[in-house]
Amino acid sequence: MLHHVELYVSNLRKSTDFWGWLLEELGYEPYQSWEDGRSWKLGPTYLVFVQTEARFLDIPYHRSRVGLNHLAFYASSQQHVDQLTSQIKERGVQLLYHDQYPYAGGSEHYAVFFEDPDRIKVEIVAP
Template sequence: MLHHLEIWVEDLVASTASLGWLLTRLGYRLESQWADGASYAQDKFYIVLESGPDVRKQAHDRLAPGLNHLAFSVATRGEAEMIVREALEHGFTLMFPEKHPYAGGPEHYAAYLEDAAGFEVELVATQ
């Protein structure tokens, strides 16, 4: 099991407005904040968004080696669609709109979102 995940971001303010919002929308709680980062926790697992002095100032490229996307479970298809609508107001765009919600295949109900920094998230409806 993962202990934590640390994501370095170019613009902490923008990433907390998009990814941070999404994490709290998905039930994570803002655990701590400091000048260069924020930590979001759920149970014993936490995700850090950080933009300290060691972070190179460049956009995230999900097609380069490294992180492609984060996938989160949501309870229902209705919840996935509600989060998509809200996410559009928080800096996300819907990826593969012509295939939505089956871009992952006919049996895989999911929404693929990308924020302005290029980070992709997948919301998978479990029911």
């Protein structure tokens, strides 16, 4: 079982707005908060977002480099994926593979793909 994931972000406020909304829609609850970080928890697993030090901001994240490619979460249903997709669009979030929605992951894989403020790919999958 996964204990936690910690992500360093370029702009904690933007990431908190983005991830806080999304994670709470998926059932996570605020867990920890301090000057340079926030976390949300669901069951025993939590996600942490920490402000990157200024000296590292000139090295941007890219999901195709070595490291994290994307995070995938379960929605409660296909309707939940559709609801979140509508909300994602309303928030002006960059959708990925929108021309193949909701089957960009294959004919048996009902999901939406999009990017967070640092361009980390996020996937929401119907069970």
